[in-house]
Structure formats: structure tokens, C-alpha cells
Amino acid sequence: MLLDSIPSLDSTEALSVAQGPAILLGDPSLNGFYITEGPRCGMTVPVDVIFPVLHGPFGEDGTVQGLASLSNIPCAGAGLLGSALGMDKVMMKQLFIQNDLETTDFIWFLRSAWQKKSETIVRGVREAVGYPCFVKPANAGSSVGISKVTDEKGLAPAVALACEYDRKILIEKSVDARELECAVLGNDDPEASVVGEIIPCNEFYDYNAKYVDEDSKIVIPADIPLQIANRVRHWAVAAFRTLDCSGMSRVDFLLERNTNRICLNEINTIPGFTPISMYTKLWEASGLTYPNLIDRLIDLAIDRHRDIQQSKFYR
Ligand SMILES: Nc1ncnc2c1ncn2[C@@H]1O[C@H](COP(=O)(O)OP(=O)(O)O)[C@@H](O)[C@H]1O
Ligand SMILES: [Mg+2]
Numbered sequence: 640m641l642l643d644s645i646p647s648l649d650s651t652e653a654l655s656v657a658q659g660p661a662i663l664l665g666d667p668s669l670n671g672f673y674i675t676e677g678p679r680c681g682m683t684v685p686v687d688v689i690f691p692v693l694h695g696p697f698g699e700d701g702t703v704q705g706l707a708s709l710s711n712i713p714c715a716g717a718g719l720l721g722s723a724l725g726m727d728k729v730m731m732k733q734l735f736i737q738n739d740l741e742t743t744d745f746i747w748f749l750r751s752a753w754q755k756k757s758e759t760i761v762r763g764v765r766e767a768v769g770y771p772c773f774v775k776p777a778n779a780g781s782s783v784g785i786s787k788v789t790d791e792k793g794l795a796p797a798v799a800l801a802c803e804y805d806r807k808i809l810i811e812k813s814v815d816a817r818e819l820e821c822a823v824l825g826n827d828d829p830e831a832s833v834v835g836e837i838i839p840c841n842e843f844y845d846y847n848a849k850y851v852d853e854d855s856k857i858v859i860p861a862d863i864p865l866q867i868a869n870r871v872r873h874w875a876v877a878a879f880r881t882l883d884c885s886g887m888s889r890v891d892f893l894l895e896r897n898t899n900r901i902c903l904n905e906i907n908t909i910p911g912f913t914p915i916s917m918y919t920k921l922w923e924a925s926g927l928t929y930p931n932l933i934d935r936l937i938d939l940a941i942d943r944h945r946d947i948q949q950s951k952f953y954r
Contacts, residue, residue, distance in 0.1 A: 641684060642670055658684070665709035688940045690933075691909060695780045699909045700726035705897045713944035715936045717908040721884035725908040729777045729809050731882060735903050738881045740874055742903045743893065744768060747777065747809040750802045760795060764810050771813040773843075774798055776805035780907075782845045787813060814902055816893035818844060819861055821875035822910070822921040824935060826885045826943050831872035832921040836861035857917055859924045867894065870901055878906050886939045889918045 641661035658668065659677030661684065671685040689707045693699055701723035707714035718724060724730050729747045736742060748760050748765050764772060774797035776784040782806035786797035801808045818839070822832035837844055840854035848855045861868065875890035889910035893902040910918035914929050920930050947953050 641674060663706050663710045663712075665706055667709065667711035670711050672918070675693075675891070686712050688937050690937070690940075691716060692802060692912060693812065693909060695783075696726070696778055698774050699749065699780065699907075700778060713940040715940040716886040717882075717884040718943070718947075719767075721882050721888075722908050724882040725884060725888065725906045726780075727777050727807070728775060728905060729807055731906060732809075732903075734881050735878065738877065740877055740881065740903050741901065743773075743811040743814055745809050745811040747807060750806045750808065753798055753802065756797070757798075760798075761791065764794060765791065768810050768812050773811045773813055774801050775809050775811065776801045776803075777807035777809055779804045782843075782849060784844065787843055811885070814893045814895050816895045816902070817863075818904070819863070819871055819892040819894050819901075820917050820921070821871050822918045823879045823884070823888045823926075824886070824927075824932070824939075826939050826946070829876050829879050829884075831875045832925040833860045834863065834868045834871045835859040835917055835921050835924075836863070837917070857920065859920055863894065867899065867901065874901065874903060877914075878903055880907075882906060884908055885943050886936055887918065891897050910917065 640866055641658045641764045643658060654867040658679055659674050659777060661672035661674045664673050669683050671683045674680055674682050674684065689712050691698060691703050693703060697703065699722060701719040704714050704717065704722045705719040710718060716722070724734065732745060744767070746763050752759055770791070771787055771789045774786050774788055774794070779785070786793070786800060788794050788797045798808060799941045818837040820835050820837060823829045824832070836858040838856040838858065839848040840852050844855065874892070879888050879889050884906065887908070887910065889907045891904040891907065893904050894900075895902065910916065912918060919929050923929065927935070
């Protein structure tokens with residue numbers, strides 16, 4: 640639905656000023672939203688920048704970013720490749736490992752393989768990962784479909800749940816860790832924010848601890864030695880570059896309690912983006928206000944679009 644303005648994101652009043660349903664056709668010559676119904680049907684509304692405020696598959700995974708590219712419109716945040724790699728936890732971890740960025744030990748398999756030979760996979764988990772472990776769909780987010788499994792009995796139901804969300808499943812060694820997060824901003828010369836800590840109110844940072852209960856805590860800056868904070872910031876930028884991200888990302892770490900070992904957990908190419916979200920609060924604490932952050936992201940999207948257009952196939 641194409642709106643003239645947004646009086647309030649919470650208000651349905653906005654819909655009353657709608658110009659009608661509109662779509663991106665993926666036609667570079669149109670360069671905007673095509674109105675499909677109502678008095679302005681058939682008209683195209685030009686768009687300067689798309690700012691995807693979306694989570695999960697069909698929003699954060701490169702599909703919308705690809706459509707923006709086809710439509711020749713700058714898009715804030717990572718492009719198709721960075722978004723897709725950041726979404727798929729298996730691809731992400733394989734690339735981290737290839738670039739000497741430590742991540743949790745894991746195995747992965749396809750849903751079809753589980754259906755055909757679950758015993759082999761159960762044995763693989765026992766030998767290569769052990770218990771407790773985390774079972775995850777490779778492509779989801781918001782902790783949806785993720786279970787912490789403490790013994791072999793709990794494995795099959797956890798895999799069945801993960802299989803509801805994706806055809807690719809990973810099983811990770813559980814790390815007894817504090818959770819650190821670092822915000823990255825930029826294109827070819829990305830910068831890292833101060834480091835924050837999440838203190839989940841549940842056993843792990845599951846869906847309820849993220850969005851339902853209000854007892855999880857955010858600590859900014861995290862109470863950690865400077866040396867660890869610097870390493871986290873360095874790795875956050877390295878992870879961003881490794882996955883060919885641009886614009887923004889929040890990079891999440893596990894800091895093992897007994898050893899102070901740092902482990903990359905994941906990258907989020909579209910982090911939570913309200914004024915009270917970790918990404919925005921980390922930048923606020925690093926000296927960049929919310930409005931200035933949005934301005935920067937819009938400028939970065941336009942810069943990246945111009946950069947891409949310098950290449951022959953994209954003009
Ligand atoms: N290997 C692990 N060891 C310890 N805790 C983990 C591990 N993997 C995930 N978690 C917990 O589960 C949460 C969600 O997992 P994560 O991989 O970040 O998925 P999502 O993309 O859905 O946020 C993490 O924030 C953390 O609390
Ligand atoms: Mg996470």
C-alpha cells in the first residue's frame with residue numbers, strides 16, 4: 640500500500656491516506672512504485688531509496704534487495720549477496736571459518752537427509768557436537784524454530800520443529816557464554832560501534848526473551864576488558880566484509896564464560912531498528928543520533944548504488 644505520509648507507525652489512520660496498492664515491477668526504466676488500483680492506477684511514483692524495515696525470509700534474505708536492484712533503486716543495507724549470505728547460517732559460518740573467524744562447532748544437513756537417514760545424523764551429533772546443543776533452521780531469525788537440546792531424546796522433536804521452517808538444518812555445540820553485540824556501519828570502509836551485552840531473561844535468548852517478556856537487559860557499553868571489546872569490534876568489521884555486506888549490520892558474539900574465548904554467533908543484515916533497539920542504541924552510545932544514523936544509511940545506499948552503476952552491466 641503506497642502512503643502519502645505516515646502519521647504514526649501504530650496508527651491505521653495511515654491507511655486512509657493510501658494512494659492504493661503499489662508494486663515494484665523490477666523494470667529499471669520505471670525506477671519507482673507502480674500503482675495498480677484506484678484513480679492513479681498505471682502511474683509510477685519515483686522512489687529515491689528503499690529502506691527495508693523487514694525481518695526474516697522474503698525481506699532480509701536478498702529477495703527484496705534483488706527486486707530493488709532489478710528496479711534500479713538504491714536500497715539501504717546489504718545487497719542481494721550480503722543479505723543472502725547473512726541469512727543462511729550455514730553459508731555464513733562456512734565463510735567465517737574460511738576467513739579464520741572463530742564460530743561455534745556445528746554440523747548441518749538437509750531435511751530430506753533427516754527423513755531418509757536420521758540415525759546417521761543422530762550419531763554425527765553425538766560424535767561431532769555433543770550435548771547440550773542448539774538445533775536451528777539455517778534461514779529463519781528471531782530465534783524462531785530454535786531449540787536447546789540437552790540429551791539425545793530431545794533431538795528428534797527439535798529437528799522436526801526446525802524442519803518446519805527450513806530445508807537446511809544446523810546443530811551447534813552449546814557455548815556457556817555471555818552475549819555481546821556490535822553494530823557496523825559503512826560500505827567499503829565500515830566502522831564498528833561500542834560493544835553491548837544482552838542479558839536474556841530466559842535460559843537463552845529465545846523468542847519470548849526477545850519480544851514477549853520484558854526482563855531481558857541490554858548493557859551498553861558491555862562490562863568487558865578493553866582488549867576483548869577491541870577484538871569484538873575488529874571481528875565485527877571482518878565478518879561484515881567477509882559476507883560482502885554494506886550499509887548496516889549487527890554482529891553477535893558469544894564470549895565463553897570460563898575461557899574468555901570469543902566466538903562469532905551471527906550477523907544480522909537488518910537488525911532491529913526502533914529507537915530502543917540494540918543497533919540504534921549502540922550508535923547513540925558511539926555518538927551518532929538516531930536521525931543522523933538514518934541519514935547516513937540513506938547516503939550509504941545512494942553511494943553504493945552509484946558505485947555499482949560504474950560497472951558496465953549495471954548502467
Ligand atoms: N551455540 C550456542 N551456544 C549458546 N547459545 C546459543 C548458541 N546458539 C544460539 N544460542 C542462543 O540462541 C539465541 C538465538 O540464536 P541465533 O543463532 O542468534 O538465532 P537468530 O538468528 O534466530 O537470532 C542466541 O541469542 C543465544 O541466546
Ligand atoms: Mg540472534
